[in-house]
Amino acid sequence: MSNRIYVFDTTLRDGEQVPGCQLNIDEKVMIAQKLDELGVDVIEAGFPVSSPGDFRSVEAVSQVVKNATVCGLTRAVEKDIEIAAAALKSAVKPRIHTGIGSSDIHIKHKFNSNRDDILARGVKAVKYAKRFVEDVEFYAEDAGRADIEFLARLTEAVIDAGATVVNLPDTTGYLLPTVMHDRVSYLMNNVPNVDKAILSMHNHNDLGMATANTIAGVQAGARQVEVTINGIGERAGNTSLEEVAMTLKVHKELDSYTNIKSELLYPLSQLVSKTMRMPVQPNKAIIGRNAFAHSSGIHQDGFLKHAENYEIMTPQEVGVDKSDIVLTARSGRHALKHRLQLLGYELNKEEIDLTYIRFLDLADKIKEVNDGHLVTLMQEMKVETA
Template sequence: MTTTTEPTTGNRKITIFDTTLRDGEQSPGASITPEQKIVLARQLAKLGVDAIEPGFPISSPGDFAAVQQISRELQGVEIVGFARALKPDIDAAIRATQDAGLRRLHLFISSSQILLEHQLRKSQDQVVRMAREMVAYAKQFVDRIEFSPMDASRTGEAFLFELVEAVIEEGATTINIPDTMGYALPDEYGRMFRRVREHVRGSDRAVYSAHCHNDLGMAVANSIAAIQAGVSQVEVTINGIGERAGNCSLEELVMAIETRQEALGVETGIVLPELYETSRLVSRMMHFPIAYNKPIVGRNAFQHESGIHQDGLLKNRNTFEIMDPEALGIPRNMIILGKHSGRHAVMHRVSEFGIELQNEQLEELFARFKTKADVQKIVTDDELLRLVGSTINRTLERFKLADVQVVTSSRKHRVASVSIVDAVAGEERTNSATAEGSVEALIRCIKASMPFELEFIDLELQSMAHGEHAQAEAAVEIAVDGRPYRGSAMDQDVVLAVARACLSACNQAARALVAAEA
């Protein structure tokens, strides 16, 4: 298991509290099984988070069991039991986390006037009394207690001071001041922490934590403002998932700290090469696609189509990138070929295939490329190789799709038949398969046609237009000998798009295997 490390640079350490499995799972449609929670918790520990909030123990038997299992297994990371300021909640959280090597109880209660009137239906005096009693009750069982006044950023200052002071007196060790509705502006949120620390008696006895939602798109900015105000813990989720517009994104916050470390004077213990895999694992398990333009982990985050950008990157990566994707576990693929790409980018990509073209051949290829790029948004590697092959009158791909047939039925298994030409073997292979779904049957046929073992890892489907003539873009990831390969293709037929994308990845694998043998 990977554990976090102490700062070695003299910078202040920021505790990363991950609530992907609790607040993140509360996203509509993001629910996962207890078994999946355990898998994700292991990856979060590998990523190096300091604390994991694995769920809401009283909410369901499955959540209780998952929190219990994670507490028993992950002894090197702090496990946080989440509970309302109610005895049954506290009892469930205490029981679920009792086997943790290091544990904390996280209590919350509503604090804004609008929530007190319309949700909790209690007076301020009643809330303070409940908070006092429940913190004191929980203190009998666990030393480390975090308290959150829910909707703190819309809570009157005087009442917020009174509530925080009361729970510190009863033994709360961490005060989390959440921007529950994503309402605060960065300067307001930072000022709130400074005001609490200045005006609450005993404030120096507590650790302060930020928990920001992203309703106005400021969760990361607000979290950084809190850090600049002296906060030492930030609560985050992978990919920024969470209720409504989500939470502060772990990868965005961590990389802001990493990239601007000199300006911020803080650091984390996150294992950067694990960021990308953790993001993809959460996306796959929760069936939440990652936006193409999502910072850090989005498909376009480190990809460039503009000719000016591509030319600069080929000369020096730092011209148009402030982070190294490979340091984050992201495969290097910075140049995307499209209608905005210039000759330098096309020539560079062709040279990576070990192909040398004469000037007139390059001009002919570039003209073909521009025609293709005007028709579709992106020209994939396999499509580029076909264009090069047409230019020099030679086949450069090992595998070519000869025919695909898929029969679907609402009552029976789907049946697929695929014919693939292997240029190296000089033969055409045809395989058939049945499966529950058309794509599954198709992939089985392609696997059977390959001269090497491949593992089908991931599939992304996207509609590239509206209406009945829309094209589907498929992105397929496979693994051969443990190494990942990703192919993409577009077609008006979804099944054909998947087939071509898969074959593109297979051709990449074949090229890599030949290069390794050489």
């Protein structure tokens, strides 16, 4: 089994479903080109049948993306598939992503149907999509809550029908990582033709476990991850691209890799945040503004002695210029001395002790002390730069 993990980015489709974050065609094209530069393997550009604007967006993205596969989403409906094929006509590497619900909850309450009918409709959709493109991905919606034996039957059937990828979405973000691992392992061991397709993880973050579930699936044999920049998406969001990419990069024991150029992650995160008008939470892993910031005196001291005491990756690896020492009332003498040295002040121990008392008094009043505040403090204490 290959150790290569394919990155399927759905920022422009599932990510764009966030209320108030819709993009125009030019914005979609701009982000698609940056995703292509980042090294993603597949860009899901939209749901062509949903609106004329989405059709034109998928069409426009197909015309400019040079390296990645461009994908259009459909339901298991012939008209959807025809429209997606038309939108993807200019793509160098087109993929149709079709599928249907697989859990009994969806089968009964969404489709008013039964398992055999759902299986037949899935197979029919894949066969019809194969008339237009070679690369067909099938999604078994709500696979996280599907009966595992039926899911295995469905997976086998759509692979026989020509699916190159089978997507196993945890649509509601319900599963625990151990359960995800067991379910993917079951499919790897009980679907006879599983070697003829790639199993894919598409996890939502309703319980905050999208990344953990995705990694668990990879450990069990999935070889595609479906992700978004900044983890944006329906409800609590999708699996975060940057979290999965860096987890695979940092944890060498997973013996898996992507083609993501990690130094481009932070700039693209900022672009997506600005374009979609959706701020990144400060404590967001990898790309939040606090991800490489240290404010506790104990942490600052350890970081200044040796960065790996408190950082498992360098900021430069993800496109951030440098780590940040944030001066607050929790900071210690080591951090204060370090910042003053950067400003050109060389103080002896006695001077540092006196300055630290004044610094703490100031920090208690204004919460965070910046370089300007320190310069003013030095001027008040009549300390000159070296």
